[in-house]
Amino acid sequence: DVKVTQSSRYLVKRTGEKVFLECVQDMDHENMFWYRQDPGLGLRLIYFSYDVKMKEKGDIPEGYSVSREKKERFSLILESASTNQTSMYLCASSSITDRGAFFGQGTRLTVV
Amino acid sequence: AQSVTQLGSHVSVSEGALVLLRCNYSSSVPPYLFWYVQYPNQGLQLLLKYTSAATLVKGINGFEAEFKKSETSFHLTKPSAHMSDAAEYFCAVRDYGGSQGNLIFGKGTKLSVKP
Numbered sequence: 001d002v003k004v005t006q007s008s009r010y011l012v013k014r015t016g017e018k019v020f021l022e023c024v025q026d027m028d029h030e031n032m033f034w035y036r037q038d039p040g041l042g043l044r045l046i047y048f049s050y051d052v053k054m055k056e057k058g059d060i061p062e063g064y065s066v067s068r069e070k071k072e073r074f075s076l077i078l079e080s081a082s083t084n085q086t087s088m089y090l091c092a093s094s095s096i097t098d099r100g101a102f103f104g105q106g107t108r109l110t111v112v
Numbered sequence: 113a114q115s116v117t118q119l120g121s122h123v124s125v126s127e128g129a130l131v132l133l134r135c136n137y138s139s140s141v142p143p144y145l146f147w148y149v150q151y152p153n154q155g156l157q158l159l160l161k162y163t164s165a166a167t168l169v170k171g172i173n174g175f176e177a178e179f180k181k182s183e184t185s186f187h188l189t190k191p192s193a194h195m196s197d198a199a200e201y202f203c204a205v206r207d208y209g210g211s212q213g214n215l216i217f218g219k220g221t222k223l224s225v226k227p
Contacts, residue, residue, distance in 0.1 A: 004155075033214060040121070042202065042219040043156075058214070090155055100146055101215055103155035 003027070006091050006104035013111050019078040021107050023091030030096050032074035034058075034066065037088040037106070046089075049074055050096075081111045114139045114205045118218035126226045131175075131190040133221050135203030138184065144206035145186045146215060147177055151199045159201075162186060173197070198225045 007022035025032065031050050035043040035058075045058030047066040055066050063085060067075045074093075078085055088108050094101040119134040137143055144163050148156040160171025167179045177188045186203060200222045204215040 009153075031214075040219065043217040045214055048214055092156075100158050100161050103148075103157070105155045106153070108153065 004091055004093055004102050004104040006089075006107050008107050009105060011107060011109045013078075013081050013109065015082060015111055017078075017081045017111075019081050019109070019111075021076040021078075021089055021091075021109070023074045023076070023093075023104055024072050025074075025093040025102070026072065027093060027095070027102065028071065029093035029102075030071075031094045031101075032068065033092040033094075033101065034064075034074065034076045035090045035092065036060070037090055043090065046076065081109075083111050085109065086111045114143065114207055114216050116203050116205050116216055116218040118201075118203050118221050120221055121219065122222045122224065124224040124226060125193045127195055128192050131188070131193045131197065131223065133188040133201050133203075133223065135177075135186045135188065135218060136184050137186060137203075137205045139205060145177075145179065146204040146206075147171065147175070147186075147188050148202045148204060148217075149173075149199050150202065150220075156202065159188070193223075193225045195225050195227065198223055 004025045033048045034046040037043050049055045049068040065077045090106050091104040092101040115138040117136045146161045147159040150156050160169045162169050162179045170176045175190045200220045202220045203218040207214040
């Protein structure tokens with residue numbers, strides 16, 4: 001069974017903290033993605049990676065960075081958390097042959 | 113550029129009634145289309161996908177969708193709603209732009225099922 005695992009389901013962080021969200025997939029997928037989901041806005045792409053150490057900006061990269069040192073792991077970093085980054089964060093992965101994506105359970109981040 | 117529009121942010125049906133969730137897409141190339149379901153505080157689960165084979169696609173949990181090129185639509189249906197179908201549903205199209213394999217999502221339709 002395919003699996004995308006996000007390290008935390010719920011996180012509460014303070015404004016200005018550096019926050020790490022971790023995502024691991026066990027399907028040997030080339031592509032990995034980070035989305036944020038907000039009510040009424042749907043899913044918006046933050047960053048994606050198509051190979052180890054490769055990354056590309058999505059639609060809303062400001063305030064975020066990513067790291068992909070190993071094929072199975074894709075980390076999202078909030079350099080200095082702000083209250084407007086309170087959201088649900090979803091990680092996904094896909095292969096270059098499959099047309100769909102598999103999602104993790106999501107991390108609900110609250111910045112206070 | 114590809115885009116997806118879901119008509120209706122909320123849909124309410126009675127248990128046993130037909131479910132119809134609407135999705136229209138915009139794409140300059142033959143699209144790959146998807147429907148995902150999200151239960152509260154969960155990630156997204158793939159319901160079904162269209163990849164240019166049969167135009168009527170059957171998915172999990174009794175859902176199906178029909179690709180209609182002339183109408184640029186990919187509506188999701190289920191003949192008889194069950195209480196467990198209450199969730200949010202997202203239609204998506206594969207992005208042929210710079211992001212390999214990325215999906216462009218609609219804003220979602222929340223389905224309520226009344227007893």
